[in-house]
Amino acid sequence: MRNKKKILRSAITATAAIAIVGLLSACTADGTSTSPSGDSENPWVGDKSEVYQLVDFAPSYAFFVDVYAGFQAAADQLGVSVEHGGGQQLDVGVQVTAFEQMAAKKPAGIAVSPFDAQAFTGPIDAVIDGGVPVVTFDSDAPESKRSSYIGTDSYAGGVAAADALAQFYPDGANIGIVTLLGSTNFETRFRGMQDKIDSDYPNLNVIATANGGPDANSSAAATQSMLQANPEIDVIVAGTTSSLVGALQAVKEANLSIKVNTFDAVEPTIDSIRSGVTDFAISQAPWSMGYWSLINLYALKHDLVNPFPNGSDFGISPLPEFTNTGIQTITKDNLDAFE
Structure with a gap:
């Protein structure tokens, strides 16, 4: 590294x-x-x-x-x-x-x-x-x-993600989430994001959540299905690094220009921000x-x-x-x- x-x-x-x-x-x-x-x-x-x-x-x-x-x-x-x-x-x-x-x-x-x-x-x-x-x-x-x-504070991390979404998408956006379901930590994080959106950002809408599973391959498949079922999605928030990598793969294969934002300041995240396919990440x-x-x-x-x-x-x-x-x-x- x-x-x-x-x-x-x-x-x-x-x-x-x-x-x-x-x-x-x-x-x-x-x-x-x-x-x-x-x-x-x-x-x-x-x-x-x-x-x-x-x-x-x-x-x-x-x-x-x-x-x-x-x-x-x-x-x-x-x-x-x-x-x-x-x-x-x-x-x-x-x-x-x-x-x-x-x-x-x-x-x-x-x-x-x-x-x-x-x-x-x-x-x-x-x-x-x-x-x-x-x-x-x-x-x-x-x-x-x-x-x-x-x-x-996982809840606060979710709130920060909502604030960042509002900053980068001031005209509103339809949001798709790809994450690992079943983890207390991730669920708390996205509850914070949803609560902040509900209270302060009416033009942001979470319209779909996909279970990315344990790795990038399963996350790519979940993202592909989510995008096919919800073509109105404007932006994706990935809950894990593997979700980020998989979602980016699915977006690229679908020839879409959707940004995938995420959490954690690890190397794949740094690379995706630098290359412009990710607008922001919430570091922990x-x-x-x-x-x-x-x-x-x-x-x-x-x-x-x-x-x-x-x-x-x-x-x-x-x-x-x-x-x-x-x-x-x-x-x-x-x-x-x-x-």
Whole structure:
């Protein structure tokens, strides 16, 4: 992969370094490390024997590859080891089983992106009850015992997409959606988009939604069928990178000039914006999700964050309920910042 998002990553890493330097402020002038309690060992220097896991529902998917890059970067700074895994099928049962199999290795901590919030609540609770810290990222399971959610506000991401549609199509548009149905995260995102359209943009109309399935080929077939059934579609919004790639393929094969807009600042998205077949994408900072997931897990494992001395007795997490990694609307005007 080329050096995409170099500027953002540098900014994120600098911010993270400042935060960690603050935590490590007990380092002495002669270079020896001391913990806040005065011990000779620095609590923010880990050990390679500590293994933290990143578990998601599509490990080879470009978005999660970026998440893992951030997870690995934090591991390199802390001196710990990491693993990346998850189910290879977009089936809730397969996803839960993959999570449970990873957790059975008894890692130092797990960051998981639940494909379905309800289905993952019980398994997450069981892992935590077994003594393994868990945080969620990108997709949340808010009713579980997870200690924190690191990611974007999916609903707000959908609202941002509606705002961008209104900006690029001020005279109105008929919108077709191609996405992966069944994911809590994606459904929340498009609910936000629809609600914003309903409240503020009466000349925007979502007229069809197609299930793009797990890959670009299935997304291309779904887009083709959607366009044949709804020839009045002016613009497409793709919920995933594979949906974007497949939709663009279907549009090209149909010899149409319809733009396909999307989410996530990954390489196919950057390329499609630069080539002019995509007007905008809503970025969710996947690298940052991975980075802060591991920082939070490490702090939990080593009991380094303790704002409430007796909080654990009452089920109160020492971490923020929600670490918002933010959203950015990417267009040709600011594209260079994301490469």
